[in-house]
Amino acid sequence: MxxxxxxxxxxxxxxxxxxxxxxxxxxxxxxxxxxxxxxxxxxxxxxxxxxxxxxxxxxxxxxxxxxxxxxxxxxxxxxxxxxxxxxxxxxxxxxxxxxxxxxxxxxxxxxxxxxxxxxxxxxxxxxxxxxxxxxxxxxxxxxxxxxxxxxxxxxxxxxxxxxxxxxxxxxxxxxxxxxxxxxxxxxxxxxxxxxxxxxxxxxxxxxxxxxxxxxxxxxxxxxxxxxxxxxxxxxxxxxARQERASLEEAYRRTGDIDIIARELTADFYRKNPDYFIPPTIFEVVSRQMIRHLADAMKGNNF
Missing domain, CATH: 3.60.15.10 (Ribonuclease Z/Hydroxyacylglutathione hydrolase-like)
Structure with a gap:
């Protein structure tokens, strides 16, 4: 509940x-x-x-x-x-x-x-x-x-x-x-x-x-x-497991962190236009998250 x-x-x-x-x-x-x-x-x-x-x-x-x-x-x-x-x-x-x-x-x-x-x-x-x-x-x-x-x-x-x-x-x-x-x-x-x-x-x-x-x-x-x-x-x-798999697949498809961040942000606000965080901030955060996953896929350690 x-x-x-x-x-x-x-x-x-x-x-x-x-x-x-x-x-x-x-x-x-x-x-x-x-x-x-x-x-x-x-x-x-x-x-x-x-x-x-x-x-x-x-x-x-x-x-x-x-x-x-x-x-x-x-x-x-x-x-x-x-x-x-x-x-x-x-x-x-x-x-x-x-x-x-x-x-x-x-x-x-x-x-x-x-x-x-x-x-x-x-x-x-x-x-x-x-x-x-x-x-x-x-x-x-x-x-x-x-x-x-x-x-x-x-x-x-x-x-x-x-x-x-x-x-x-x-x-x-x-x-x-x-x-x-x-x-x-x-x-x-x-x-x-x-x-x-x-x-x-x-x-x-x-x-x-x-x-x-x-x-x-x-x-x-x-x-x-x-x-x-x-x-x-x-x-x-x-x-989290599903989101990670989706983002990793997007990176394998495009190899471009910026494209994925823009696509993710556009899709999210198309479905949730009233979300409290402005899209510009959401995109910055998404880029940071995707960059980590891209580095992890390349075998970099954290």
Whole structure:
């Protein structure tokens, strides 16, 4: 079962934001954690939802970034500046990326581009949302745990979608926060986004498949509950296998990464014209993913 509407997932867990960009609030007995930074233009939505759902934002003491892509870190500067004592957690590679001037420039530019596409560009004029080099935090890695009063958040390194990707698992709730490393639930399918390294993406899925899961909280298009959640990662593994085979066949047919990226992008937006990411960004990401597969087919190691 897939749920896209913001609201209570279960006791002590909320989905907030919008269907294309989801943020989660995990509530301990005395403090709360934000999981995923979402898109920058979500800020007014989140503030309204805090009030509407009765979420006390002053209880938020922790924020977990699952990877450094612009659509997953957009609200972090706002909340860190609003509440300087909030502890922000991310992988070492993520913190490295978030200090790079070029990466910061891209995060801000892409955030504004998508806000414009979604008719929300005015949000950037109202709130201080820009990433600068003033955001720092704590490194977490494989096997670490973040304690939230009575709850434990286990950290799993799941690179492949991004070189810095993490997943989080809360055993008490049998809840997995895999971010895009677990696939994106979209229109009855799953998008297997092995953007930076498709091989590592598939390896990471294998790490997640045996977890005891009742909820998969995705960063895009809501959360999955029940039987579908229990089988979600295995479904993603199959979608990834099919996608890889299709892209490898396209490369054998054309031998041209740029042609495949353009064809893939054109076909996707012909079927999904309302997808939130602009086609220009989608094509750049597709080219990166195909380049890895082409190199892997040539026997290059990663």
């Amino acid at each position: 897939r749920i896209r509407q913001p609201g209570k997932v279960r006791e002590q867990l909320w989905l907030i934001g919008r269907e294309e960009s989801c943020v989660y609030i995990l509530e301990g007995n005395n403090e709360s954690m934000i999981i995923n930074g979402g898109m920058s233009y979500l800020v007014p939505d989140l503030l309204r939802q805090f009030e509407g759902f009765g979420i006390d934002e002053k209880r938020i003491t922790k924020l977990l970034i699952l990877h450094s892509h612009f659509d997953h870190v957009g609200t972090v500067p706002f909340f860190k500046r609003r509440y300087p004592n909030v502890e922000v957690y991310a992988s070492a590679r993520c913190w490295e990326i978030l200090q790079m001037p070029k990466a910061i420039e891209s995060i801000n530019a892409f955030g504004r581009s998508v806000a414009k596409r979604m008719g929300r560009e005015g949000v950037h004029a109202t709130y201080d949302l820009a990433w600068r080099n003033d955001i720092t935090g704590t490194i977490v890695s494989e096997g670490d745990r973040i304690d939230l009063d009575d709850l434990v958040v286990q950290i799993i390194e799941t690179p492949g979608h991004s070189s810095c990707s993490l997943s989080a698992y809360v055993p008490q709730f049998k809840t997995l926060f895999a971010s895009d490393a677990g696939g994106v639930p979209y229109k009855g399918k799953i998008l297997p986004l092995g953007n930076s390294n498709f091989t590592l993406f598939q390896h990471s899925l294998e790490k997640l498949k045996d977890l005891d899961v009742e909820y998969v909280c995705a960063d895009h298009y809501g959360y999955i509950a029940g039987n579908e959640a229990r089988d979600f990662i295995r479904q993603t593994i199959e979608f």
